[in-house]
Amino acid sequence: MGKILFFDTSNGGHHFYYNFAAMKGVIGKLHEIKCCYASPEISGNIINKLEKERIDVYQVDVNIKHVPQILQRIVMLIKLLYFAKKRKYRRIHLFYLDGLIIPLLFVWPLIYLFHVQITATLHWFPNRKSKIIGMRFLLKQKVLSKIIVHGDYTRNLFVEQLGETYNNNKINCINYPNLHPIIKNNIDNDSIIINELKELKRPYILCFGGLRFDKGIDILIKAANKIKEVDFTLIIAGKEEYFKRDYLEQLIKENGLEQKVYLNLEFIPDEMVSSYFNISDMVVLPYRKYFTGQSGPLTEGVIRKKIIIGPDNGEIGFTIKKYNLGTVFLSENIKDLAEKLIKSIKNIHEIRKNIYDSQDNYSKMIDSEVFETKYYDFFRK
Structure with a gap:
């Protein structure tokens, strides 16, 4: 060679x-x-x-x-x-x-x-x-x-x-x-985040990664506004890129979500990545239609047996459906994303049980x- x-x-x-x-x-x-x-x-x-x-x-x-x-x-x-x-x-x-x-x-x-x-x-x-x-x-x-x-x-x-x-x-x-294997010695890091979230209600829905336009965080915030009948906390963790703090804070305020969103818009150091996925219940991927690639947060969520909620198109939608990793929504459709989030929250234990074996199998594939x-x-x- x-x-x-x-x-x-x-x-x-x-x-x-x-x-x-x-x-x-x-x-x-x-x-x-x-x-x-x-x-x-x-x-x-x-x-x-x-x-x-x-x-x-x-x-x-x-x-x-x-x-x-x-x-x-x-x-x-x-x-x-x-x-x-x-x-x-x-x-x-x-x-x-x-x-x-x-x-x-x-x-x-x-x-x-x-x-x-x-x-x-x-x-x-x-x-x-x-x-x-x-x-x-x-x-x-x-x-x-x-x-x-x-x-x-x-x-x-x-x-x-x-x-x-x-x-x-x-x-x-x-x-x-999966580029961040489950770290066994990060209990202290988990505790730091859990302490910051202690006043906020579960389930914790994580949107992780740099805030590029194609990742659709604005779509997710607008969808979260339509979730009225169940408790949840939306965790947004990732570095400001296209979307900036001022815009997101204003959007969160306009949608009445100040008490339901936890923001960390800094670069997430390697040793903290696992902790955000460990403490979350679901991982949501609100990508826009033109993104057709695969997702790092999808792999991080799957190996930790988190429910994956992603768009129905592209490599992400194909993967979620083929390997039974969670549920999909119509990409860029705020109403459908809200409905899928509500359904997932209401049926969280049943969904976890249904996808456990298939997520375990997929975890071996992405080792x-x-x-x-x-x-x-x-x-x-």
């Missing part, structure tokens, strides 16, 4: 946890392999983790400001390719293809010229027609030799676009893993060791 150069445009959020687990899976089983991780911003803490696993580091320096992001990414890819040529890396894996489809269309002649094999991970099926056409070109012209997706929903969409011949050799399915082994198999072929 020789040498592999891994690349991501970001190490924020869940990116590095995912990337690190994948690289450990490859290098842990192939001690003779040489790996390098490339990214534009790599902290000292990340460098230390990589070096402990014998993974080299290349910081892709892009000193161009006030230019479109697409141009920055084209420059990153060019630098990456020249680095690979200089250091004799014949294989590059792009961990986040989603933001690199169009940039790759500008640099593919260099890939041919340098005789580099490119593989990649695509986290959700493209919504833009230009990206779908771009993916078709990159795969059919073998600019991308093969890719990883995170579920049968996405793989099936690609087969529809490209034909059945791409089903097994070009499009490989690896389930999105980090299974994930690492599948990444190893992907590169071994």
Whole structure:
């Protein structure tokens, strides 16, 4: 297998946890392999983790400001390719293809010229027609030799676009893993949150993660306003992004939910992630329709046997329905989300019993060791 150069445009959020687990899976089983991780911003803490696993580091320096992001990414890819040529890396894996489809269309002649094999991970099926056409070109012209997706929903969409011949050799399915295994020594962290919630009523409904527009926290708050007949507390935990504190506090006030919402709009440190899922009763994923990927909070909730409430479309809806992990609602439909929340609250014990075995089975599928082994198999072929 020789040498592999891994690349991501970001190490924020869940990116590095995912990337690190994948690289450990490859290098842990192939001690003779040489790996390098490339990214534009790599902290000292990340460098230390990589070096402990014998993974080299290349910081892709892009000193161009006030230019479109697409141009920055084209420059990153060019630098990456020249680095690979200089250091004799014949294989590059792009961990986040989603933001690199169009940039790759500008640099593919260099890939041919340098005789580099490119593989990649695509986290959700493209919504833009230009990206779908771009993916078709990159795969059919073998600019991308093969890719990883995170579920049968996405793989099936690609087969529809490209034909059945791409089903097994070009499009490989690896389930999105649980990246924060249940921590047994975090009782103190659990207690901290429980103490802050002691005046608020169960069930605790968790919406976790950075507040991007596509995650639909505004939809959830408006749906919560319609829940009148049962008690609940909505926990919103995640860093401000598109949605800011002032807007959310105003929206909560307008919907009369001041006594029913717990807000923590800070970055949640790794050691606290498990605690939020441990103390919650349900995990809700109010994504907008255009998001078709998989969800980290879904995996965190499933391994802790929490009821999952998610949209009926995309990889999330497909997964919840196929593996019986909870219930789905019509995406972006405030009324239907409210009805599904009420039904889940009223029947919480029955639902837990009904989904327990299927959640247990799915937990085994998304175990980090299974994930690492599948990444190893992907590169071994």
